[in-house]
Amino acid sequence: MKWLNEEDIENIAIGAAVLGTGGGGDPYIGKMMALSAIKKYGPVQVITVDELMDEQWVLPASGMGSPSVLVEKIPSFEQLAAPLKAFEKVSGKKTDVVMPIEIGGVNSLIPVAVAAMNRIPILDGDAMGRAFPEAQMVTFHLDGLKPEFVTIADEQGNTVTIEPADGYWSEKLARNVTISMGGSSIVCDYGITGKQAKKSVIPGTLSLARQIGALLKEQRTAAVHPIVQMLDILGGYKLFKGKAMHIERGIQGGFTRGEAHFEGIDENANQSCTLFFQNEHLLAKVDGKPIAMAPDLIAVLDEETGMPITTEGLKYGARAVIVAFPAHEKWRTPIGIETAGPRYFKYPYDYIPLETLVKEHSSK
Amino acid sequence: MKWLNEEDIENIAIGAAVLGTGGGGDPYIGKMMALSAIKKYGPVQVITVDELMDEQWVLPASGMGSPSVLVEKIPSFEQLAAPLKAFEKVSGKKTDVVMPIEIGGVNSLIPVAVAAMNRIPILDGDAMGRAFPEAQMVTFHLDGLKPEFVTIADEQGNTVTIEPADGYWSEKLARNVTISMGGSSIVCDYGITGKQAKKSVIPGTLSLARQIGALLKEQRTAAVHPIVQMLDILGGYKLFKGKAMHIERGIQGGFTRGEAHFEGIDENANQSCTLFFQNEHLLAKVDGKPIAMAPDLIAVLDEETGMPITTEGLKYGARAVIVAFPAHEKWRTPIGIETAGPRYFKYPYDYIPLETLVKEHSSK
Numbered sequence: 001m002k003w004l005n006e007e008d009i010e011n012i013a014i015g016a017a018v019l020g021t022g023g024g025g026d027p028y029i030g031k032m033m034a035l036s037a038i039k040k041y042g043p044v045q046v047i048t049v050d051e052l053m054d055e056q057w058v059l060p061a062s063g064m065g066s067p068s069v070l071v072e073k074i075p076s077f078e079q080l081a082a083p084l085k086a087f088e089k090v091s092g093k094k095t096d097v098v099m100p101i102e103i104g105g106v107n108s109l110i111p112v113a114v115a116a117m118n119r120i121p122i123l124d125g126d127a128m129g130r131a132f133p134e135a136q137m138v139t140f141h142l143d144g145l146k147p148e149f150v151t152i153a154d155e156q157g158n159t160v161t162i163e164p165a166d167g168y169w170s171e172k173l174a175r176n177v178t179i180s181m182g183g184s185s186i187v188c189d190y191g192i193t194g195k196q197a198k199k200s201v202i203p204g205t206l207s208l209a210r211q212i213g214a215l216l217k218e219q220r221t222a223a224v225h226p227i228v229q230m231l232d233i234l235g236g237y238k239l240f241k242g243k244a245m246h247i248e249r250g251i252q253g254g255f256t257r258g259e260a261h262f263e264g265i266d267e268n269a270n271q272s273c274t275l276f277f278q279n280e281h282l283l284a285k286v287d288g289k290p291i292a293m294a295p296d297l298i299a300v301l302d303e304e305t306g307m308p309i310t311t312e313g314l315k316y317g318a319r320a321v322i323v324a325f326p327a328h329e330k331w332r333t334p335i336g337i338e339t340a341g342p343r344y345f346k347y348p349y350d351y352i353p354l355e356t357l358v359k360e361h362s363s364k
Numbered sequence: 365m366k367w368l369n370e371e372d373i374e375n376i377a378i379g380a381a382v383l384g385t386g387g388g389g390d391p392y393i394g395k396m397m398a399l400s401a402i403k404k405y406g407p408v409q410v411i412t413v414d415e416l417m418d419e420q421w422v423l424p425a426s427g428m429g430s431p432s433v434l435v436e437k438i439p440s441f442e443q444l445a446a447p448l449k450a451f452e453k454v455s456g457k458k459t460d461v462v463m464p465i466e467i468g469g470v471n472s473l474i475p476v477a478v479a480a481m482n483r484i485p486i487l488d489g490d491a492m493g494r495a496f497p498e499a500q501m502v503t504f505h506l507d508g509l510k511p512e513f514v515t516i517a518d519e520q521g522n523t524v525t526i527e528p529a530d531g532y533w534s535e536k537l538a539r540n541v542t543i544s545m546g547g548s549s550i551v552c553d554y555g556i557t558g559k560q561a562k563k564s565v566i567p568g569t570l571s572l573a574r575q576i577g578a579l580l581k582e583q584r585t586a587a588v589h590p591i592v593q594m595l596d597i598l599g600g601y602k603l604f605k606g607k608a609m610h611i612e613r614g615i616q617g618g619f620t621r622g623e624a625h626f627e628g629i630d631e632n633a634n635q636s637c638t639l640f641f642q643n644e645h646l647l648a649k650v651d652g653k654p655i656a657m658a659p660d661l662i663a664v665l666d667e668e669t670g671m672p673i674t675t676e677g678l679k680y681g682a683r684a685v686i687v688a689f690p691a692h693e694k695w696r697t698p699i700g701i702e703t704a705g706p707r708y709f710k711y712p713y714d715y716i717p718l719e720t721l722v723k724e725h726s727s728k
Contacts, residue, residue, distance in 0.1 A: 086527070089454070090453070090454065090525070156529045156533065157529035158527065158528050158529050159527040160524060160526050160527070160541075161524065161526075161527075162522065162523070162525075163450070163522065163523040163524070165522050172544055173522060173524060173541060173544050176541065176544040177524075177537060177540065177541065177544075180536055180537050180540040180541075181537075
């Protein structure tokens with residue numbers, strides 16, 4: 001993968017919906033944005049973290065807000081261009097490389113569109129190794145960096161530049177600006193040098209998303225079941241097989257929040273599973289006991305096609321396989337757990353690694 | 365008045381509380397901010413609109429939010445300095461002269477502090493000729509200008525720069541940023557050239573505030589009652605003499621909103637008066653009928669001392685004289701009434717000029 005082709009982009013869209021743990025909105029909207037930008041502005045080259053030069057300037061670009069809103073008002077090229085332009089103006093730094101702030105739905109492919117529009121490469125890596133709901137939940141924050149600027153644009157022609165006191169203020173102010181803008185926006189934050197990127201970025205996640213997407217598309221022809229292969233690659237676990245029953249979902253504080261209840265089928269007959277989400281799935285319980293929790297990843301796959309189902313896409317009656325993967329080691333540190341562990345999200349649990357929870361559960 | 369002295373500043377504080385129609389917070393806090401800035405940075409020179417050179421750059425500075433909150437967290441010098449600095453950075457224009465965006469309470473004297481800190485003059489004029497609650501209620505807006513930038517700072521070290529689509533978006537975004545910041549902020553918006561200032565600024569309003577303040581302080585020694593003299597200068601009317609009874613006041617949407625009910629005394633015995641406010645008084649009714657409405661000015665004066673009482677300062681039992689003055693002619697145009705007339709504030713009345721309302725009322 002040196003230049004992204006249409007198949008790469010489709011595969012990234014699918015794989016990112018898995019790594020995005022249910023968040024990030026309809027991946028096909030991201031695919032559409034990236035492809036239309038490439039068609040208009042030309043192809044996008046992928047650069048690995050190793051290939052970055054220390055003095056190059058790397059800028060993340062992403063969508064912010066409720067994915068439920070984003071899919072209702074798809075960003076224009078003008079809106080996609082504005083935050084990078086504003087960031088360059090306020091920082092005085094020309095962007096050499098665009099990067100995804102997270103791997104998840106639309107946010108894996110918005111930076112591809114922004115890279116195409118600026119005729120610069122995209123970095124194969126991100127600052128979460130998954131998707132998280134809040135702006136300060138990035139490896140830069142874990143490494144003690146604060147976002148010097150956050151630039152935000154809407155589809156009305158408004159642009160806002162924040163110089164926040166710290167990462168938490170960047171989240172609070174950018175979130176409220178996004179709500180004022182109608183619930184979704186395009187954002188650039190945490191510009192970094194190539195040198196810093198080598199230290200903080202989780203490398204290879206765009207390629208990983210592409211690989212997983214390609215795998216899952218093979219569903220019907222593969223000898224070994226693609227979900228099994230995927231779990232193998234990600235060191236993950238199949239948690240539950242069930243049918244979606246009651247789903248509570250609402251837009252609250254600029255997020256899509258809710259719970260999804262599943263009734264077990266086949267090997268999980270007579271069991272129940274509940275997923276709790278704030279844009280992304282953050283906690284999974286089986287029969288009332290936690291089985292996976294943030295920062296570890298939780299994904300819902302269609303039982304028949306193997307395709308990931310986002311929190312927006314989940315409907316009553318869907319037959320699904322719920323899987324989980326360990327988070328990148330950066331998230332399993334004290335600061336990682338403090339930043340994005342269950343207690344931060346107000347769940348009354350100390351973080352327990354997925355592997356331990358699964359072992360405890362299966363030994364009962 | 366060429367260089368502001370302590371007495372000038374006190375007089376401006378008092379006069380601005382009259383022209384501020386009840387809004388703008390405790391004028392003594394503005395006085396304190398201006399005096400401490402002058403003490404630290406040196407005196408401030410006043411420049412008239414006529415003295416401006418066409419190519420000079422004039423920047424308004426003000427406080428935004430609920431005055432009830434502002435008085436609880438008085439801005440530091442650092443916070444006062446930040447919006448002008450951010451505005452200069454984003455616009456690339458050095459500020460030659462600071463101006464008040466409105467004449468009202470703290471907002472007449474915050475720009476004096478900002479002028480002192482930057483060792484530049486303050487303009488004798490403002491963009492309202494009074495105080496209004498919302499950012500787009502300025503003569504610049506009436507003249508078809510939009511705020512190119514709005515810069516906002518809080519006491520936590522956050523700075524936000526907005527490039528709004530128009531004046532209404534500037535209000536919406538800046539208001540919500542201010543709410544996120546805890547309910548009050550310091551703002552610069554609508555930077556203009558000297559040439560534009562000559563067209564749009566309402567001239568002489570700082571001097572007018574000073575003159576009114578000086579007059580009202582003479583209360584006890586004057587031959588002609590100072591309130592009478594003041595009404596003469598402003599072409600105003602005494603509407604009602606009464607005792608404050610029930611006062612409803614709350615913080616809502618970043619404003620102090622409410623109603624104040626008065627029971628008539630002396631010549632108004634057996635009558636009642638109600639004032640409706642959103643930071644500023646916007647509507648006065650006597651016996652349920654409108655007697656004064658925005659954009660015309662409404663002020664409450666202490667019956668004994670003649671001193672203005674702000675919407676925050678108004679307490680049960682206060683004996684008050686309620687007065688009103690015609691707004692500057694710029695506000696009595698169709699666009700002026702559309703921008704700041706009673707229907708904009710959701711009162712079910714077409715605008716009727718103060719003079720007409722008073723004549724109708726007294727002929728009954």
